[in-house]
Amino acid sequence: MDRNQFIGLILMFALLAVYFTWFAPEPPAPELLTTQEEPIAETVAEATSSDTANITSTLPAISDSAQATLNTQKYGDFAFAASGTASTKTIENDELILTLTNQGGRIKEVVLKKHKDYLGNPLVLVDGSKSKSDLIVDHNGKKVNLSDLTFVPNITKIGGDTTQISYVLSNGSFSIIQKYLLPAKGFEVAYSIESKNLNTVLNPTDVNYNWNHAINRAENNLEDGRYNSNVRYYLENGDYDELAERSNEFEDETLGELVKWVSFKQKFFTAAIIANSSFRSGYVSQTVDFGDTTSVKNLSMQMLIPYSDFANGFGARYYFGSNNYDILKKVAPEFEENLDMGWGPLPLVNKYLIIPIFHFLERFFTNYGIIILIIVVVIRIILAPLTWKSHMSMAKMRAMKPELDEIKAKHDGDMQKAQQEQMKLYQQVGINPVSGCIPMLLQMPILFSLFFFFPNAVELRQQSFLWAHDLSTYDSVLRLPFEIPFYGDHVSLFTLLMTLSTILYTWSNSQITTVQGPMKTLQYMMPIMFLFVLNSYASGLTFYYFVSNMVTFGQTMLFRKIIDEDKIHALLQENKKKNSNKKKSKFQQRLEDAMKANQEAQKKSKKKK
Structure with a gap:
């Protein structure tokens, strides 16, 4: 804006001020509505509710006839219902x-x-x-x-x-x-x-x-x-x-x-x-x-x-x-x-196993912490046959540990040869090396389905147990002055107990398993990861996992007392004698062929280098 435009605006405002001060006409009586004011009424009708409140406080009221005209224009044959008291x-x-x-x-x-x-x-x-x-x-x-x-x-x-x-x-x-x-x-x-x-x-x-x-x-x-x-x-x-x-x-x-x-x-x-x-x-x-x-x-x-x-x-x-x-x-x-309720097969597990058990127990117990504890026991009983089979497989592997150590010492540095000898030994004694994993895999759908059930169960909402005021959300026993990335700004005691019990169970198993090397250290990483992942999850879930770990630990101790590893070792040795001349199975043959092919590929790669 140049100087001339600015001076012109100032003069215009001055003239308007003089006009409205000394020469403006008298305003009409409030009860009269002139035709010149109708456009103003239309503007008010079209304004937003907040604008209308501000405008109508300074404008004359709209007559019933004018309002009726506006309603007819807007609503047509429905105009008769456009006005009325809200109730x-x-x-x-x-x-x-x-x-x-x-x-x-x-x-x-x-x-x-x-x-x-x-x-x-x-x-x-x-x-x-x-x-x-x-x-x-x-x-x-x-x-x-x-x-x-x-x-x-x-x-x-x-x-x-x-x-x-x-x-x-x-x-x-x-x-x-x-x-x-x-x-x-x-x-x-x-x-x-x-x-x-x-x-x-x-x-x-x-x-x-x-x-x-x-x-x-x-x-x-x-x-x-x-x-x-x-x-x-x-x-x-x-x-x-x-x-x-x-x-x-x-x-x-x-x-x-x-x-x-x-x-x-x-x-x-x-x-x-x-x-x-x-x-x-x-x-x-x-x-x-x-x-x-x-x-x-x-x-x-x-x-x-x-x-x-x-x-x-x-x-x-x-x-x-x-x-x-x-x-x-x-x-x-x-x-x-x-x-x-999850994805894949998990909704089926929740619909036909977890939820029926949960609602059945609701008939007899009002404390949801007790219900969760009983669910742990019921699930462990259901999974007991699979758990037993997994422990038997581990017991067989432990019984064969001396022979496996000899094979490793004999082929020190040659992993291919050692693996071939191990597979041959497994075939002779009648051990399937993956038989211990299969029962664990079959248990996974139940464990994962609970991961979805407890955080979304409305029945647990605002239900307290011990120090947890609400089993549908995390139990905070300590508020941190700062937020830790991926962990949060609070300490969940049930999550902490779950992590410690998992580490204890892992350590107990590592004392009797054949796992060696980096894998022995990596098995402790999973509990630490879950400490961060589950810290803000439902306390009902972490309480379940904690109790499940303790029950599993006790179950393991019981199985160790029941299983006689000396008898198992003697039975495996008898199998070894019987199967010393037995032909390799198709699976065993394919596995060895794959190992040989891999070994040949590594040799060729070394020669090229």
Whole structure:
């Protein structure tokens, strides 16, 4: 801006000041509304709610006739319901407290009666200040959001124990009725839309059902909550899918096929809608607002309800509840996927072994620490045959240690020859060197399935045991003044005990095994790694592993007393005499051929060098 422009602006402001001070006309009386003021009213109507509050505090009130004109322009034949006083109704059963609003006839808030958040407050699963659902219809080429309109509520009892609340929008010539049925027990709310003569006011295009939902923070560990929250959905063709659970970036997906249900899943709870027929298609998304520590993730769905279903009767169910497997599996096909149970074969182990045992013990015990301890004993008994076979294999290897040491001394420096001699000895005495590993591998699915079960079991949430105040999260006995990378800023005592017991068990086994060299040192690295990995995991999991280590240690001591290694050695020597002229097995022959081929390749490589 040059000097002339600046001087011109100053003069203009000075003239305006003089004019409004001495020559401005008298303002009109407050009760009169001139036609010149109507554009101002339109501007106010189009402003945001916060802007409207600021503007209307200094402008004359809009007349009823002007407001009616604005409503007619915006809502057409629905303008009769555009004004009204907002009110709420509350209904409840044994599990839920539902608050519904006449603004759109929608669910505003859902409280789970038997759960608390990490601060001890009632657990608000759906928060009216952060969650809103909309029904958007096409009226004369305009998109009308029914959530902006005022419905008339009516509460009745059906069958004595089911509460029905209806929200009616009607002008005599057409009507829309939204009904909610809440039974005396359970986490499901039946939802239906009934209508009359909608063809006279609506274009026959699909209706948008939108639900924007910010998950309230319910757990102390905010980061863990964000890692375990996402949008999940199930298609009519039987395909289940979800947005990336552990992603804190913006994620979205367009669903081009018929959609059966969509859920907003968090670690221990789920809010979902399940269509009786199907949504035609949809769009889902999720993101994180890192500036808001009261919310976990912002989730959104935009579903299309076929117009024929909307006009002739649309039905659905809401689910507002915990991620309990026995409950989820009865809600809808694949709905139990809202509970993380692992990958591959692990969900099968959890569904048909761990969860049935857990729920059976719940009938007799109320202390979940005791239940976990009993599960350890039950699992160890189930695995006892495999554990016995593994110990027998190790006992045979220990019995043959003198002969193996002789072979190593005889072929010192020539690993190929030593391995060939060892394989020949194993064949003669009847030892399968991998037989000890197979039982261990068969136990791994159970160990890994528990890795998913305990951190996600809602039954353990806020259940205390010993010094752990909540078995679903880590037990912190010491808060560190700084954060250690990959470890955290706290000390979990159960994780520490698990690590020490694993090291003790490893040391005990190393005294009697044939493992030598670097492998003997590396076997201690795994417990140290788990000390860092599991420090922030559920204390129920680390408590299980600690007790399991101690039971396994005692089991090992018992097996050592039962197994007579002298008898085993004598039996192996008899086998050696019997099998001295026995032909090599196909597996043995292939193994030796592979060793020879490897040896020849190494020799050629050395010659080239």
